[in-house]
Amino acid sequence: MTDLHPNRAVFDQVMVPNYSPVSVIPVRGEGSRLWDQEGREYIDLAGGIAVNALGHCHPELVQALKDQADKLWHLSNVYTNEPALSLAQKLCELTFADKVFFANSGAEANEAAFKLARRYAWNKVGEEKHEIVSARGSFHGRTLFTVSVGGQEKYTEGFRPAPGGITHVPYNDIAALEAAVSAKTCAIVLEPVQGEGGVRPADQAYLEAARRLCDEHDALLVFDEVQTGVGRSGQLYSYMTYGVTPDVLTTAKSLGGGFPIGAMLATDKAAACLVVGTHGSTYGGNPLACAVAGKVLDIVSQPSVLAGVTARHQRLKNHLQEINSRHGVFADIRGQGLLMGAELSDAWKGKAKDFVNAALEEGVMILVAGPDVLRMAPSLVIPEADIDAAMQGLERAVARVINA
Numbered sequence: 001m002t003d004l005h006p007n008r009a010v011f012d013q014v015m016v017p018n019y020s021p022v023s024v025i026p027v028r029g030e031g032s033r034l035w036d037q038e039g040r041e042y043i044d045l046a047g048g049i050a051v052n053a054l055g056h057c058h059p060e061l062v063q064a065l066k067d068q069a070d071k072l073w074h075l076s077n078v079y080t081n082e083p084a085l086s087l088a089q090k091l092c093e094l095t096f097a098d099k100v101f102f103a104n105s106g107a108e109a110n111e112a113a114f115k116l117a118r119r120y121a122w123n124k125v126g127e128e129k130h131e132i133v134s135a136r137g138s139f140h141g142r143t144l145f146t147v148s149v150g151g152q153e154k155y156t157e158g159f160r161p162a163p164g165g166i167t168h169v170p171y172n173d174i175a176a177l178e179a180a181v182s183a184k185t186c187a188i189v190l191e192p193v194q195g196e197g198g199v200r201p202a203d204q205a206y207l208e209a210a211r212r213l214c215d216e217h218d219a220l221l222v223f224d225e226v227q228t229g230v231g232r233s234g235q236l237y238s239y240m241t242y243g244v245t246p247d248v249l250t251t252a253k254s255l256g257g258g259f260p261i262g263a264m265l266a267t268d269k270a271a272a273c274l275v276v277g278t279h280g281s282t283y284g285g286n287p288l289a290c291a292v293a294g295k296v297l298d299i300v301s302q303p304s305v306l307a308g309v310t311a312r313h314q315r316l317k318n319h320l321q322e323i324n325s326r327h328g329v330f331a332d333i334r335g336q337g338l339l340m341g342a343e344l345s346d347a348w349k350g351k352a353k354d355f356v357n358a359a360l361e362e363g364v365m366i367l368v369a370g371p372d373v374l375r376m377a378p379s380l381v382i383p384e385a386d387i388d389a390a391m392q393g394l395e396r397a398v399a400r401v402i403n404a
């Protein structure tokens with residue numbers, strides 16, 4: 001029997017136990033507010049893990065989706081379609097890219113990027129030039145190739161044998177990167193800000209060194225901007241804040257504003273190796289996804305929206321610093337734009353989940369980034385009043401945890 005309003009207990013009955021969702025079930029959203037089955041209201045600073053770039057049910061995105069829904073849902077890549085072509089044009093106009101490949105998620109965009117890197121080197125040199133160098137603590141998705149390139153052991157445990165030819169180096173360590181890269185390297189893969197790995201921004205000199213090493217060894221520099229992309233950093237892409245341009249960039253999460261889509265952006269030089277038949281996706285470039293993403297890009301790329309991200313960053317940071325001055329729970333407050341991390345001080349290490357749970361009870365949704373870091377990735381257009389109210393709720397939650 002199916003329930004009209006199934007509760008959390010149903011999850012344990014019928015869902016694979018790989019997630020552990022909280023007990024409340026949101027049923028409706030508007031802007032940066034959500035309501036659960038009981039009608040309780042929440043302020044959303046989780047943003048669907050850096051996905052809902054324009055909040056929930058942004059009227060222009062709803063309209064773009066409805067308009068496309070009345071026209072055409074799906075074709076496959078036997079045919080091309082107008083929303084996909086327009087979106088690819090926009091991405092090329094707004095970034096370094098000459099070419100775009102569409103996928104449905106961040107992991108798939110990365111899978112395409114890693115395969116492209118292998119193929120590019122195979123074309124030019126041969127199979128011996130296949131090594132991918134990536135950073136410890138990095139996250140690139142959950143397919144077997146992407147967990148293997150990712151720098152977190154726990155995600156490959158029990159799933160080996162994993163794809164080989166991957167070297168992990170400590171993040172932000174230039175000497176280690178120099179030592180790892182050789183003529184056999186086909187790509188260096190980096191997040192400009194490690195998201196899942198604790199909201200850790202790259203050092204300027206580190207990304208510059210990665211660029212130089214790729215040029216010296218004819219390897220591709222791949223930036224995974226699945227989490228940092230589409231305005232979240234305060235620029236359209238985080239690489240623009242550094243002025244270090246990759247050969248390949250992956251984008252997903254915020255790109256669809258909540259509708260599933262991923263994309264790999266590449267230079268002509270890199271893209272040329274993926275000739276007909278080398279890679280593909282049934283849904284990649286789906287008209288519904290591309291229509292919504294096109295509207296997301298139109299809105300987010302406006303200078304006023306990007307400037308708003310930087311202003312909100314400062315507001316959020318000021319609040320976090322004030323909370324810390326009164327309660328002393330954070331060792332570091334960091335991040336770019338509206339991807340913010342607050343690392344807990346020694347006394348509270350390992351307890352990030354407790355703060356997240358207490359915040360939810362105070363009506364505020366935030367995230368963890370590992371056991372020691374609170375993460376916030378709200379809508380890029382969250383009203384300032386919602387930031388203020390959410391920070392009052394967070395402060396009550398902090399007080400609850402430390403007085404418990």
Ligand SMILES: *Cc1c(COP(=O)(O)O)cnc(C)c1O
Nearest residue numbers: 105106107139140141195226227
């Ligand atoms: C979320 C994320 C991914 C994976 O994206 P999915 O859409 O979950 O496959 C890859 N890279 C980074 C940096 C991410 O934050």
